Amino acid sequence: MYERPGRRTRPEHNEWSTSVKISVIGCGYLGAVHAASMAELGHEVVGIDVDQDKVESLSQAKAPFYEPGFEELLGRTLATGRLRFSTDFGDARGSKVHFVCVGTPQKRSEYAADLRFVEGATESLLDVLAPGDLVVGKSTVPVGTAARLADLVSSKVPGAILAWNPEFLREGFAVQDTLEPDRLVYGIPDDVDGETARALLDEVYASIRERGTPQVVTDYATAEMVKTAANSFLATKISFINAMAELCEATGADVKQLADAIGYDDRIGRKFLNAGLGFGGGCLPKDIRAFMARAGELGADQALTFLREVDNINMRRRIRMVDLAREVCDGSLVGKRVAVLGAAFKPDSDDIRDSPALNVAAQLQLQGAVVRVTDPAAVENSRRLWPQLDYAATPEEAAERADAVLVLTEWKQYRELDPAAFGKVVKQKRVLDGRNALDRDAWTAAGWSYRALGRRHG
Structure with missing residues (x-):
C-alpha cells in the first residue's frame, strides 16, 4: 500500500512527536546516526553496542567516523539528555521500539551476506523484550530473513512483534537522509500485529510523516x-x-558528452551516469553479490545473472585505470612517482571499504610505482588497512615531483585545485581524472596532459 499524506509547512523535528522510548542495537555508521536522529525527533533513545571504545567516544560527542553534520547532531542531542549509549543490553529493557542496525558484511569467500550480527542482536533482545514491544530491522538482509526472525521473536516473547524498515542512507548525507527521508518503507505482518507495528512506527516517525513523506506499507x-x-x-x-566508456575509448567518442545527451531524457536522467573508476563502499558491491546469492538459493538465479556482468564491468574499471597510468608514464610504472588524490570510496566520507582508489594505488605500487596517497578524511583509516602505502597530508605533498597525478575520489578540494599553481610541484604535468570531475579545459590550458576513462585526449 502506498500513501502520501498531505504536505504541510516543514515543522521543527519534534513539533508533533510524542516521545517514544527507543533502543538502537548497533552503533556503527547506521545505528549511531539513527540513534541521534531519533533523539532529535524528541524520543528517549539508548544506543547499545558491544564496542566499549565506540560507546565511550559517542558518549563524549566524538564521532568514530567522518560524516558531515553528525558530530554536531550528536553533541546537541546528548546535551538534551534524551540520548545515551551503553554496552549493556539490559539498558534496552523498557524501550517500546528496538531498532536493529548492525552490519551484514559479505561472507568470506562467498557472495552471501553474513547474518551473524543481525541474528545475534535479535537473540540478545529476547531477554529484554516485553509483550507489545516492536523489534524493527533496519539492516540490509536477504529476503526471507525477516519472516524467520519474526517467528523467533514471537515464539520466545509472545506478543512481541517484528517489522522491517530499511534504511536508504547516502554516506555524506546520512543525517539529512534520516531526518528528511524521501520515503518510509514498513514491512509488517498482515494481521492485527501489523496494525500495532504500523501505529508504533507512525508514532516514531510522526513529524517526518506530517511533512508529507511518502509511505510504502x-x-x-x-x-x-x-x-x-x-x-x-x-x-x-x-x-x-562505464561500459559505454569502454566503447567510447574504442571508437573515439566522448562518454561525458554521451552521458549529457542521454541524461536529458527524463526516463533515464543524468544522475549516476558519471563514468569513471566505478563504485565501492560497504553497500553496493556486497549488496548486489548477496542479492545474486539469495536468488540462487531461491532457484531464481537467472533473474539476476546480469548483475554478475555489472560487477565485472565495475572491477574492470580499476584495471583500466592502472593500464592508463602505465600508458601515460611512457609504458612503465617502475620507479615512477605517482600521486593518488583520494582514498575514501566517495567524497565526504572516511569509508575505505572496497575503495577503488586504494585498490588502484596498491596495484600501482605492486607494479613498481612510488605511490603517495592523500585524502581529506580517510588517511588514518587507510594507513591502518593499507600500511604498505605511503601517505601525505595534502595534494601538494603527495604530488611533489610526481610523474603523474591520479584523481580517484572526487572531493571538492580536488575539483577546485588551481591547475597552474598545482603544476609547479610536479615533475610532469600529467593528470588522470578517474572520476571525470575536473575542468578539462582549465587543466589543459595550464599545460597539463589530461586523460580520463572514456574521454578524448586533452
Missing part, C-alpha cells in the same frame, strides 16, 4: 527487497555508463 519480503533492488539498479546504471 507492505509485507516483509517486499520491504527486504527494496534496498537491494535500489542498490542493484544504481550499480547497473553506473556500470552501464
Whole structure:
C-alpha cells in the first residue's frame, strides 16, 4: 500500500512527536546516526553496542567516523539528555521500539551476506523484550530473513512483534537522509500485529510523516527487497555508463558528452551516469553479490545473472585505470612517482571499504610505482588497512615531483585545485581524472596532459 499524506509547512523535528522510548542495537555508521536522529525527533533513545571504545567516544560527542553534520547532531542531542549509549543490553529493557542496525558484511569467500550480527542482536533482545514491544530491522538482509526472525521473536516473547524498515542512507548525507527521508518503507505482518507495528512506527516517525513523506506499507519480503533492488539498479546504471566508456575509448567518442545527451531524457536522467573508476563502499558491491546469492538459493538465479556482468564491468574499471597510468608514464610504472588524490570510496566520507582508489594505488605500487596517497578524511583509516602505502597530508605533498597525478575520489578540494599553481610541484604535468570531475579545459590550458576513462585526449 502506498500513501502520501498531505504536505504541510516543514515543522521543527519534534513539533508533533510524542516521545517514544527507543533502543538502537548497533552503533556503527547506521545505528549511531539513527540513534541521534531519533533523539532529535524528541524520543528517549539508548544506543547499545558491544564496542566499549565506540560507546565511550559517542558518549563524549566524538564521532568514530567522518560524516558531515553528525558530530554536531550528536553533541546537541546528548546535551538534551534524551540520548545515551551503553554496552549493556539490559539498558534496552523498557524501550517500546528496538531498532536493529548492525552490519551484514559479505561472507568470506562467498557472495552471501553474513547474518551473524543481525541474528545475534535479535537473540540478545529476547531477554529484554516485553509483550507489545516492536523489534524493527533496519539492516540490509536477504529476503526471507525477516519472516524467520519474526517467528523467533514471537515464539520466545509472545506478543512481541517484528517489522522491517530499511534504511536508504547516502554516506555524506546520512543525517539529512534520516531526518528528511524521501520515503518510509514498513514491512509488517498482515494481521492485527501489523496494525500495532504500523501505529508504533507512525508514532516514531510522526513529524517526518506530517511533512508529507511518502509511505510504502507492505509485507516483509517486499520491504527486504527494496534496498537491494535500489542498490542493484544504481550499480547497473553506473556500470552501464562505464561500459559505454569502454566503447567510447574504442571508437573515439566522448562518454561525458554521451552521458549529457542521454541524461536529458527524463526516463533515464543524468544522475549516476558519471563514468569513471566505478563504485565501492560497504553497500553496493556486497549488496548486489548477496542479492545474486539469495536468488540462487531461491532457484531464481537467472533473474539476476546480469548483475554478475555489472560487477565485472565495475572491477574492470580499476584495471583500466592502472593500464592508463602505465600508458601515460611512457609504458612503465617502475620507479615512477605517482600521486593518488583520494582514498575514501566517495567524497565526504572516511569509508575505505572496497575503495577503488586504494585498490588502484596498491596495484600501482605492486607494479613498481612510488605511490603517495592523500585524502581529506580517510588517511588514518587507510594507513591502518593499507600500511604498505605511503601517505601525505595534502595534494601538494603527495604530488611533489610526481610523474603523474591520479584523481580517484572526487572531493571538492580536488575539483577546485588551481591547475597552474598545482603544476609547479610536479615533475610532469600529467593528470588522470578517474572520476571525470575536473575542468578539462582549465587543466589543459595550464599545460597539463589530461586523460580520463572514456574521454578524448586533452
